[in-house]
Amino acid sequence: AQSVTQPDIHITVSEGASLELRCNYSYGATPYLFWYVQSPGQGLQLLLKYFSGDTLVQGIKGFEAEFKRSQSSFNLRKPSVHWSDAAEYFCAVDPGFQKLVFGTGTRLLVSP
Amino acid sequence: SAVISQKPSRDICQRGTSLTIQCQVDSQVTMMFWYRQQPGQSLTLIATANQGSEATYESGFVIDKFPISRPNLTFSTLTVSNMSPEDSSIYLCSVGLGQETYEQYFGPGTRLTVT
Numbered sequence: 001a002q003s004v005t006q007p008d009i010h011i012t013v014s015e016g017a018s019l020e021l022r023c024n025y026s027y028g029a030t031p032y033l034f035w036y037v038q039s040p041g042q043g044l045q046l047l048l049k050y051f052s053g054d055t056l057v058q059g060i061k062g063f064e065a066e067f068k069r070s071q072s073s074f075n076l077r078k079p080s081v082h083w084s085d086a087a088e089y090f091c092a093v094d095p096g097f098q099k100l101v102f103g104t105g106t107r108l109l110v111s112p
Numbered sequence: 113s114a115v116i117s118q119k120p121s122r123d124i125c126q127r128g129t130s131l132t133i134q135c136q137v138d139s140q141v142t143m144m145f146w147y148r149q150q151p152g153q154s155l156t157l158i159a160t161a162n163q164g165s166e167a168t169y170e171s172g173f174v175i176d177k178f179p180i181s182r183p184n185l186t187f188s189t190l191t192v193s194n195m196s197p198e199d200s201s202i203y204l205c206s207v208g209l210g211q212e213t214y215e216q217y218f219g220p221g222t223r224l225t226v227t
Contacts, residue, residue: 034215043204044155044218046113090154098143098214099170100206102154 002027004093006103013081014111021076021106023091031093033074034100035065039087047089050074061085086110114139114207116219124225125195132191133222135205140185143208145216146178150201158203161188195226 005024013019025031033050048059055067065076074091091103115138125131135144146158159167159180167180181189192199202221208214 036218043116043220044206046215046217049215094214098208099145099157099160100155100216102156104154 002095002101004091004101004103006089006091006106008106009104010107010109012109012111015083016080019076019078019081019085019108021089021091021108023074023076023103025072025074025091025093027072027093027095029096030067030069031095033065033067034092034094035059035063035074035076036090036092036102037061037087038090038105044090047076081108081110083110083112113217114141114209116205116207116217118203118205118219118222120222121220122223122225124227127196127226129195130191130193131195131224132189133203133205133224135188135190135219137186137207141207141209142185143214144182144188145206145208146180146188146190147204147206147218148201149204149221155204158190192224195224197226200224200226 003026035047036044038044047063048057050057050067058064063078067074088105088107090105092100117136119134144161147155149155157170158173159169161167161180161182163182163185179191202223204221206216206218
């Protein structure tokens with residue numbers, strides 16, 4: 001079945017440490033890939049996107065993500081986490097129908 | 113991107129009543145979408161609302177329960193009808209921007225509690 005998987009429900013990272021959030025998708029062809037962040041009481045903000053080309057994409061707030069076709073993955077990374085990064089992160093895919101399918105989300109907690 | 117506003121930001125409603133949520137965009141857009149985010153859950157697409165045509169509903173969502181209007185290129189409404197506590201959710205609208213594919217930008221959401 002077509003799906004988007006975020007295997008980590010919660011992740012706790014120390015402030016200043018690096019971060020990697022995992023996302024795997026199950027679609028026949030490479031979909032369009034997105035990462036969104038939802039801060040408490042806020043709507044969703046687009047962090048970055050992958051459509052084609054360079055498999056390492058840069059986004060806002062110092063985030064980057066790497067598309068790996070062989071692993072059907074699109075993991076989000078940040079070299080140094082700030083306390084303000086604590087939020088819910090959603091991976092989403094558009095399999096080509098101009099509709100977003102969201103993963104279940106990963107809640108990031110940042111410890112001092 | 114686009115600036116998207118929603119009204120109301122939150123509401124508490126009694127079961128059996130209906131609530132209409134408004135979504136306003138600061139520029140003309142072709143594609144608008146409505147999502148539901150149940151408590152502690154991810155987002156699920158309810159329907160796609162294109163101006164000048166009937167909304168297209170996803171599996172599990174029906175027009176009688178979630179009627180949608182799209183009178184122009186900057187505005188849409190979603191009505192949650194005959195509400196039950198199971199309808200308690202955050203409802204978000206989004207707009208699709210882009211040429212080759214649509215990046216979606218989201219409004220702040222409407223938090224609905226049904227008692």
